[in-house]
Amino acid sequence: MDLNALRTAHPDHWSKATAIRALTLDAVAEANSGHSGMPMGMADVATVLFEKHLKFDAADPLWPDRDRFILSAGHGSMLLYSILHLVGDAQFPIEEIKNFRQMGARTAGHPENFLADAVETTTGPLGQGIANSVGFAMAEEIQRAHYGAKVVDHHTYVIAGDGCLMEGVSQEAITLAGRHQLSKLIVLWDNNNITIDGPVTLSDSTDQVARFKAAGWHTIEIDGHNPNEIDAALTEARKSDQPTMIACKTHIALGHAAQDTSKGHGALTDADQMAAAKAAYGWTTGPFEVPGDVKSAWEEIGKRGASERAAWEERFDKMPRSKRETFNRALAFETPKKLSATIKAFKKQMSEAAPKLATRASSEKVLEVLNPILPETVGGSADLTGSNNTKTGDLGVFDTDNRGGRYVYWGVREHGMAAAMNGMALHGGIRPYGGTFMCFTDYARPSMRLAALMKIPTVFVMTHDSIGLGEDGPTHQPVEHLAISRATPNTYVFRPADTIETAESWEIAFSSKNTPSVLSLTRQGLPTVRTEHKNTNMVEKGAYVLADAEGKRQVILIATGSEVSVALAARDLLQAEGIGVRVVSMPCMELFAAQDEAYRKRVLPGGAVRVGVEAGVRQGWDRWLFGERGKFGKAAFVGMDRFGASAPAEELFEKFGITAEGVAAAAKDLL
């Protein structure tokens, strides 16, 4: 690259873009760790985007109608941090840049949404940002339909790398965006032909432009170092009625000895090479120093949106009060006052009616009463609507001609659904929930983990939650998936036993602000076990005594979900023999673990043998069987220690011994 020519042709642009490059080199060198090349390659694109197109106000990074900027290639975090510092974001003083990748800094190795207001989403695991962005763009469409374009009218811009586009989830994302013609979604592809192992061509020969076209996108190809081309492309993209992918041909680590090599992807810390690069840029200030005029020019960019924001606030204030309240309430993930009363009334009705229902059907009943009072919910399913029971009558279907529709047919895209739901939650104003078979937790895992890490309340509705699904067999029968979700920090895993517990689980999931929920629901019908109405949300306690021992308490059976009724039946068998049995329902281990010790001890006192019952693996159960003051050595677990099989459900429960008789026998063995 002839840097001199670039610099001479566009001197003002050049100095602004070079500030990003210089700060990146300095921060990575100081940390002796990080990724220099991507910010150096995409500095021109990002500069033009922030200078001329992105609607934002550095003074208020949370302005609800800002354009969203998503750095899907999250390893290039210094691109974002440099810009946030340059535009004057108060959370990014130069000290933060100097502390890049150090303990407690906002400038984490990869951008983390919960560390800084201007970081829209947590990226780093490749493909997640671009898949989140689909949810951001859908959320904008839905909110615009609900509140009008005067209040909601913004774009979602994404910078994605070759790695993002190689990840499978990117295909789920771009085909969704193409299907729904999300014209306000604009992806800038950092087309630098370099990955860690070498040139992209080592492992990929995809014609990305043709691929995006095949998915229904508008595409533009530009020189990613030419500010005029970048500007024109962004202008064209904003006018398109399709989502747009701009292929930006760039040089990774522009101007550095490592330019255009895979070495350029990583940490460029050699002092001589850094000096040479800065000299080639014509950059003469010391480390972490930005010339005053360049900093001022960037700060002007940071203020560019201030008047637009003020005008927006005026328009917002003119909305009817109730709409404003709903808008703000949803943005804060707060619940309407009537949620609690609605749940209580529903529970009362159901404990009286005591229906025999699969909990997936119970869940639908709950959603039928909650969706109407929570206009911010958006439901969906990854092509299992009738099986996941996620669609209720009032939602309407999100489509090109019904942007206000609150139900999404996600197609066979579990991962894309999970990532886009995260995007909706991150965008704000939407409470997303979506379903698939629990076994396909596996497909959605990367985004489910990120929901937990990002502290957002996405709800994953996982039906067909055990061998109880029967004939579809072991590929579809979750065995380890409860353990997987429970192993994940900051995740509620609910396994309700009946309609009442299902309602209580939903109440918690829809009231959560910072924690995602997994609802583990059955395919098969279950009796109502909570026939005595209580206003208290018992699931909130995590576990509670459902039926106490008659006579001396010799056995405690602890069960979840579909196995609670098995435990109750086992109790009948044992009590008939004069053995006193307490049954504890444990719909949420995480919430039980969060109770104080006194409560936990009341529910699980010593002096009795314990049997855990769950149609899944034992992993995670020993804490409750032994670790919490169980009588030493006197505990057993009735569950699965292998994959399931294809056969009718009742036969499978027999085969694997998850029956009242099996549980009673396990308890008697211990006595």
Next chain:
Amino acid sequence: MDLNALRTAHPDHWSKATAIRALTLDAVAEANSGHSGMPMGMADVATVLFEKHLKFDAADPLWPDRDRFILSAGHGSMLLYSILHLVGDAQFPIEEIKNFRQMGARTAGHPENFLADAVETTTGPLGQGIANSVGFAMAEEIQRAHYGAKVVDHHTYVIAGDGCLMEGVSQEAITLAGRHQLSKLIVLWDNNNITIDGPVTLSDSTDQVARFKAAGWHTIEIDGHNPNEIDAALTEARKSDQPTMIACKTHIALGHAAQDTSKGHGALTDADQMAAAKAAYGWTTGPFEVPGDVKSAWEEIGKRGASERAAWEERFDKMPRSKRETFNRALAFETPKKLSATIKAFKKQMSEAAPKLATRASSEKVLEVLNPILPETVGGSADLTGSNNTKTGDLGVFDTDNRGGRYVYWGVREHGMAAAMNGMALHGGIRPYGGTFMCFTDYARPSMRLAALMKIPTVFVMTHDSIGLGEDGPTHQPVEHLAISRATPNTYVFRPADTIETAESWEIAFSSKNTPSVLSLTRQGLPTVRTEHKNTNMVEKGAYVLADAEGKRQVILIATGSEVSVALAARDLLQAEGIGVRVVSMPCMELFAAQDEAYRKRVLPGGAVRVGVEAGVRQGWDRWLFGERGKFGKAAFVGMDRFGASAPAEELFEKFGITAEGVAAAAKDLL
């Protein structure tokens, strides 16, 4: 559809294809469960494939040079089962068809490779089959390069549905196949425009033909009910020098009242509608009855490959004996005799040299000595070759001009890599291993689970296995991933503490026939803890006493991987205070659980407090802390109960208290 016209135009073909449709209807009706529509829609395509193109011999479904047939749309299992019955596969008498989806039948809800020889892979979770198929086709190329086309020369045929193509993993698969120009891979897309939720257009508008072209595929579009077009397309595909996708326009549930509807996807059990469909087909025999001439015609198809197989056997027998032996040994997943001696010599050398190495670097050292004696290994990495240390000098790189290369640059495709590795193992003759960061277990999960379910010895090399990776931060720091893999049945999770344990772990992984392995390896350097050479493979015992207490044993520290040296240092601290401490290294919980009780008791006797140490979540540990005769209530765990952070590694271990001092303090708290 005018069935009469189809029937009249190709009467012989029609009756053969209709036999599939009729058996499908009967089996699903008998099971009252299953998927009728796909086999009914794809019967014509499958009939022509088996009749005129697929190289197979029903008498020997394991013939190594057979063409592979992969039903990626696994829910249409009755398509495969019907054909296997019709061609006379001895494992599929009519009783199996009648027992569809019943306990113990080979005819499971979804095809399971371990239930029947002719089932090449387990499908059902969508997209897996097509992604496996890339591994099958690569394995064929590699084996052909190694053994010559006289012995290895076959195609891989796949039937994939709309769901398979919507799943992200399909993109990783098809771009890999395109990049490597896997011309012997032929995908038949069941283009029926129906998914469970409705028409495909409800959720997807992708131009699939253009998409495959963009990935470097040859494409052909045909009427999937016209046998001439099907035949011509398959002929053309076999001649192509690119992988070929044949878009077969079909009608789901052809001829049934539910034709072309999402209802047609599921179980069509209505007796009247079944009778009407059979009448429309001109099918007059009773349930499960195939007219003699039709059955004979199919049986002839089943014998079609017999002479070809005989000729192949002659050619095979002419290969040099050593080549034949290697071929057969690799096919049986057997190890060469010298493996054990090689490992022992390596261990002896390393226990003397006692290097300080990251276990990922130890792993590379092991591979350097094992790859040369195991010509069947194929290594690779998902774009982290230098970080995963998976490439050794002698492998050569698999490419279009080096088909014998044994190293694959998988690109940023963790899921596609895992699925393709499974395909290689299933193909036979290849022992695949591949690396990524342990955190991206999440991306590979669906295929990792299937490796376990399918009982194949794929090896997943997961480096950067804790907060010890440092600055990349919580998105890249596994916390729950050991628990996730351990929760999965039939999976070895190895977390070696040093070079010696790493060598022992590899020995087990490369000797395994039916169990996949996860190697959890560090980024950071670790001291050698096994400096006294032992011939015995101690990892095989799962856990063992690494350092015993001096004086009265008051504490047992149990640790894995990078925390073993932390435990040893904690032991020093405690012994200095006169507290007797045993350190148990537990590199593989699954293998320890498989030891007899006497051994487990010897390693973990009662009468001492226990502290578990692992830089991951506690889930899975309580069994060893309490469940196995620990002193009640006297145990603790030092590990992670939240996500990590971005900072230098040593600071993170300090912050989270995973230090010798922290462990010693936890032990003293218990005394």
